Amino acid sequence: MEGSQIGFSGRDITLLLIKKATEIEGLEISGIMGKKALQKSLYFFNLDQGIFNFKWGDYGPLSGEIQQIAEDLESNGNIIVQGIETKKEGAIIKNMKFSSENNPNFAEIKFPNEIESRLNEVIRFIKGKSPRELELLASVHYWAKKQEALLDEYTPDYIFDKLTDLKPDAGFTLQDVKRALETLGSSNYL
Numbered sequence: 001m002e003g004s005q006i007g008f009s010g011r012d013i014t015l016l017l018i019k020k021a022t023e024i025e026g027l028e029i030s031g032i033m034g035k036k037a038l039q040k041s042l043y044f045f046n047l048d049q050g051i052f053n054f055k056w057g058d059y060g061p062l063s064g065e066i067q068q069i070a071e072d073l074e075s076n077g078n079i080i081v082q083g084i085e086t087k088k089e090g091a092i093i094k095n096m097k098f099s100s101e102n103n104p105n106f107a108e109i110k111f112p113n114e115i116e117s118r119l120n121e122v123i124r125f126i127k128g129k130s131p132r133e134l135e136l137l138a139s140v141h142y143w144a145k146k147q148e149a150l151l152d153e154y155t156p157d158y159i160f161d162k163l164t165d166l167k168p169d170a171g172f173t174l175q176d177v178k179r180a181l182e183t184l185g186s187s188n189y190l
Helices: 010-022 034-046 064-075 113-126 131-151 156-166 174-186
Strands: 055-057 060-062 079-085 092-098
Touching (some): 010 034, 010 092, 010 113, 034 064, 034 092, 034 131
Antiparallel strands (some): 079 092
16 A cells, blocks of 8 residues: 555655654664564554555564565665664664765655644654553554454453464563553553
């Protein structure tokens, strides 16, 4: 569904999100903190846009389209990718930043206010959250919506059981799920 009714491709939307994240002030590190964070950020953007297709993956909702777009943006030099060490031994997050030099005409593109506004909401929501927190929030949202579609409600216990079954090594607790539900509710995602 890339390039849907809004007239902009998934690539354009992805690049604009990375640009906005690169321009955030007040963070120690700007940009999008890895492919997982990119996937989850665009998952929340996509909730009312329908540009990308998501399915369940190892780290929560996943879009193959976004994965391909990120690889293309990196290989074409549209984004700058910098490895950042994490607390986990040997793990590196590939932080993505917008490259102005390699996107000289991108600033001239006029995106509709609806897209700009929605991406700004997503940026406010993800600001300061780790990729793991975004994974939890997107995963909880995904299963809450699946349960709600079947039963007209969602429960922390059901979501916790799904996450425990599908992601036993993630170590998410029932309390994590409840906090995520509160965050999603207060941010108007549920």
